Amino acid sequence: MTKYESLINDLAPRKFGKRGTIWTFILVVIIIIGLIAYIDQIRQGQVVTNMRDYALWGIYISNFVFFVATSFVGSATVAVLRLTNNSWRTPVVRIAEIISLASIVMAGFTIMIDMGRPDRLLNLFIYARLQSPITWDVIIIPTSIILSFLLLYFPLLPDLAILKKHHLKTKPTFSKWYGKLSLNWTGSKAQKAIQSKSIKIIAIMVIPVGILLQTIDAWLFSTTYRIGWDSTNMGAYFTSGAFVAGLGALITVVYVIRKVRGLEHYITDYHFDKLAQYLLVTCLAYVYFNINEYLIPIFNAPAEEEIHLNALVYGDYAGIFWFSQIVGLILPILILLFKKGRKPLPMLIVGIMVVLGSWWKRYIIVTPTLLHPFLPIEGVPESWHHYFPSIHEWLITVATLAMALLIITLFVRFLPVIPIQRTAEEKGLLKTDKKAES
Amino acid sequence: MSDNTKKERRKFLDKGLKLGIAAAIGGLGISKITSKLNAKTNHNSTDKMELMTVDGTLIEVDSSEVMEVQHAEDHDKKYNVREGMPNRKFVMVIDLAKCKNALKCVSACNKTHYITGENAWLKVHKMQESKDTAPYWMPRTCMHCDQPACVTVCPVDATFKRRDGLVLIDNERCIGCRFCMAACPYSIRVFNWEEPKQGEMSEITMHLGGETPSPDYAGMPSRKGTVDKCDFCPHSIKNNELPHCVTACPNGVFYFGDKYEDTVTNGEETLRLSKLLTDKAGYRLLEELGTAPSVYYLPPVDRLVDFEKGLEDYNEFQSVEKPE
Numbered sequence: 001m002t003k004y005e006s007l008i009n010d011l012a013p014r015k016f017g018k019r020g021t022i023w024t025f026i027l028v029v030i031i032i033i034g035l036i037a038y039i040d041q042i043r044q045g046q047v048v049t050n051m052r053d054y055a056l057w058g059i060y061i062s063n064f065v066f067f068v069a070t071s072f073v074g075s076a077t078v079a080v081l082r083l084t085n086n087s088w089r090t091p092v093v094r095i096a097e098i099i100s101l102a103s104i105v106m107a108g109f110t111i112m113i114d115m116g117r118p119d120r121l122l123n124l125f126i127y128a129r130l131q132s133p134i135t136w137d138v139i140i141i142p143t144s145i146i147l148s149f150l151l152l153y154f155p156l157l158p159d160l161a162i163l164k165k166h167h168l169k170t171k172p173t174f175s176k177w178y179g180k181l182s183l184n185w186t187g188s189k190a191q192k193a194i195q196s197k198s199i200k201i202i203a204i205m206v207i208p209v210g211i212l213l214q215t216i217d218a219w220l221f222s223t224t225y226r227i228g229w230d231s232t233n234m235g236a237y238f239t240s241g242a243f244v245a246g247l248g249a250l251i252t253v254v255y256v257i258r259k260v261r262g263l264e265h266y267i268t269d270y271h272f273d274k275l276a277q278y279l280l281v282t283c284l285a286y287v288y289f290n291i292n293e294y295l296i297p298i299f300n301a302p303a304e305e306e307i308h309l310n311a312l313v314y315g316d317y318a319g320i321f322w323f324s325q326i327v328g329l330i331l332p333i334l335i336l337l338f339k340k341g342r343k344p345l346p347m348l349i350v351g352i353m354v355v356l357g358s359w360w361k362r363y364i365i366v367t368p369t370l371l372h373p374f375l376p377i378e379g380v381p382e383s384w385h386h387y388f389p390s391i392h393e394w395l396i397t398v399a400t401l402a403m404a405l406l407i408i409t410l411f412v413r414f415l416p417v418i419p420i421q422r423t424a425e426e427k428g429l430l431k432t433d434k435k436a437e438s
Numbered sequence: 439m440s441d442n443t444k445k446e447r448r449k450f451l452d453k454g455l456k457l458g459i460a461a462a463i464g465g466l467g468i469s470k471i472t473s474k475l476n477a478k479t480n481h482n483s484t485d486k487m488e489l490m491t492v493d494g495t496l497i498e499v500d501s502s503e504v505m506e507v508q509h510a511e512d513h514d515k516k517y518n519v520r521e522g523m524p525n526r527k528f529v530m531v532i533d534l535a536k537c538k539n540a541l542k543c544v545s546a547c548n549k550t551h552y553i554t555g556e557n558a559w560l561k562v563h564k565m566q567e568s569k570d571t572a573p574y575w576m577p578r579t580c581m582h583c584d585q586p587a588c589v590t591v592c593p594v595d596a597t598f599k600r601r602d603g604l605v606l607i608d609n610e611r612c613i614g615c616r617f618c619m620a621a622c623p624y625s626i627r628v629f630n631w632e633e634p635k636q637g638e639m640s641e642i643t644m645h646l647g648g649e650t651p652s653p654d655y656a657g658m659p660s661r662k663g664t665v666d667k668c669d670f671c672p673h674s675i676k677n678n679e680l681p682h683c684v685t686a687c688p689n690g691v692f693y694f695g696d697k698y699e700d701t702v703t704n705g706e707e708t709l710r711l712s713k714l715l716t717d718k719a720g721y722r723l724l725e726e727l728g729t730a731p732s733v734y735y736l737p738p739v740d741r742l743v744d745f746e747k748g749l750e751d752y753n754e755f756q757s758v759e760k761p762e
Contacts, residue, residue, distance in 0.1 A: 045630070045631055046614075046632075047632035052631065057616065114615070115614050117614040120594075120613045123594040123611055124613065131590055133591065134591070223591065224591070225621070226623075373623075374624070374625070375563060375624060376564070378561060379557065379561040380556055380755065380757065381556055381756070384557075
């Protein structure tokens with residue numbers, strides 16, 4: 001019983017330390033600055049961005065694609081590992097669910113930031129036309145938000161009940177809230193049956209919905225005639241990229257939380273090794289799709305496409321292109337091949353590399369294509385021939401990333417980041433309870 | 439026990455639903471009958487009336503049966519902004535052999551549409567397919583495609599295709615997502631990145647004709663955060679006038695007309711569209727994409743002027759002249 005108590009003590013959410021408070025404060029400041037920049041953008045119009053008639057989408061869209069990609073981590077770990085009976089997932093699934101929910105919510109916000117007339121948002125529902133891929137997005141994003149929320153919430157119920165009991169004397173208000181949120185969870189057989197059935201249904205649903213989300217995101221691009229977007233490879237390419245981006249984000253966040261909360265006993269080298277192998281497999285799959293996307297067209301690319309590819313490989317975008325390919329993909333694979341590379345600290349570095357590479361990879365997908373139209377760019381100011389985000393765009397984009405991190409931070413502050421009930425069961429700490437039940 | 443109560447509840451719901459439906463049908467029936475009775479009692483005259491049916495036969499009916507009907511809305515004849523002008527299909531032919539890059543089309547378009555941004559709706563491109571082929575000047579309007587990629591991707595039906603061939607934008611509905619701009623392979627669409635500096639002039643002209651603002655009326659002011667583009671000047675067409683670029687061109691490059699009438703005119707000469715396209719090997723831009731443009735090009739052959747002459751007016755970085 002003491003073991004069980006100490007387990008709860010370890011895993012129950014804790015007050016921010018000094019570092020946590022500073023971290024949260026910085027995030028809030030960044031968000032406020034971004035909010036001011038956004039209000040200015042609404043006031044002046046999107047002229048404050050560096051987007052223009054040719055580079056008509058910029059980092060708002062590539063950042064949106066990045067958020068959508070990282071939101072896939074919920075499907076990738078929770079659902080896929082569940083269906084494949086990988087029991088090592090226990091200590092990381094909650095974090096994956098949190099990242100997933102934070103990302104998809106922020107994806108919804110980011111796409112609105114890009115709208116020229118956010119005041120007409122309701123038109124998307126009033127005049128919705130089903131053949132537009134944007135309408136598909138309008139359908140799939142709220143669906144994903146709801147599913148991600150349920151995927152986080154249902155497995156939380158027993159833990160919330162535990163926390164209610166745990167905080168009963170020390171923090172009565174917290175205890176009251178946990179109790180309300182736990183929906184009167186008592187752990188009875190009937191409740192458990194409903195819960196496990198619901199989780200099963202959601203976990204199965206989340207896979208096709210996740211793949212659809214990634215694919216619709218890809219279709220936003222591949223339904224146009226644009227060089228570099230007009231590719232049948234896009235759906236699968238985006239989905240495999242989402243595995244990589246999501247797992248990279250997961251590994252980074254898991255490392256940080258483990259360090260800050262001192263969870264080394266719960267998230268061990270073994271778990272990092274498993275995550276590393278998973279990331280390695282998905283990186284290899286992503287390399288395969290990258291070869292399809294960038295290498296094979298060398299043989300038969302029409303003149304316009306060759307200009308586009310050359311700009312990526314040798315031209316204006318070569319720096320970002322090779323950064324995303326080498327730092328975001330090739331080096332991680334090389335590091336992960338070695339056992340030493342799959343230890344926690346190298347994994348943190350790999351995780352950060354993958355996340356940065358993934359973010360810039362989306363930039364490389366969105367921007368260069370727009371600056372390689374079929375007809376020449378003429379009759380517009382010289383600056384319209386290029387695109388690099390303006391201060392406003394950076395401030396707003398960084399604020400959206402900070403907001404995602406803030407959501408994750410708040411969840412970590414108030415929820416058990418590792419499922420208490422499941423860990424206790426797996427460690428055999430609940431044997432007495434089980435006997436009593438049966 | 440719980441099973442029993444469930445059944446009871448289901449029974450109750452079932453009965454309630456049936457009762458409700460029956461009541462609703464009954465109510466409808468009663469109101470119908472009473473209205474019929476009312477009609478009969480109100481008109482007790484026995485006058486007969488002679489009427490002619492649409493096919494010309496005379497018939498006699500009881501005058502009490504005669505009721506005024508509302509005129510049916512004849513969609514074939516009535517003008518509707520989203521439907522367009524009935525039984526027309528507007529097309530344009532651009533003769534590249536005649537274009538000298540005089541840019542009168544561009545300035546006329548900018549002026550009449552109050553374009554104040556940096557990117558004109560109508561531009562003249564300097565084209566050269568490859569190093570060894572001859573360069574030429576290519577005016578480029580909106581192609582008003584019959585399979586418009588922009589219309590397909592618009593999530594709110596703000597940009598629409600009319601029966602008379604025009605592709606227009608309702609900028610009171612546009613949400614500014616710019617997907618149509620990404621979808622257009624001809625890159626003809628422009629965005630109002632800031633509040634358009636059109637001033638009061640556009641508003642004044644807009645109300646001169648006593649028209650209510652609509653997407654096809656030239657005075658429709660641009661709106662911040664929405665998309666604009668070449669509209670084929672429906673305000674001119676309506677008055678039986680040619681689009682401004684056609685009338686402004688000193689070289690007769692632009693022909694405008696109706697495909698159903700098979701005629702196009704540049705203001706000086708009127709030609710058979712089909713014959714013109716066959717004789718001069720007309721083609722459409724990026725035909726292979728399947729967008730089916732309404733704008734045809736005639737190849738730049740047998741040119742009367744040197745390409746170089748046009749270079750004098752050529753400005754790679756400007757298409758809208760700034761007021762001094």
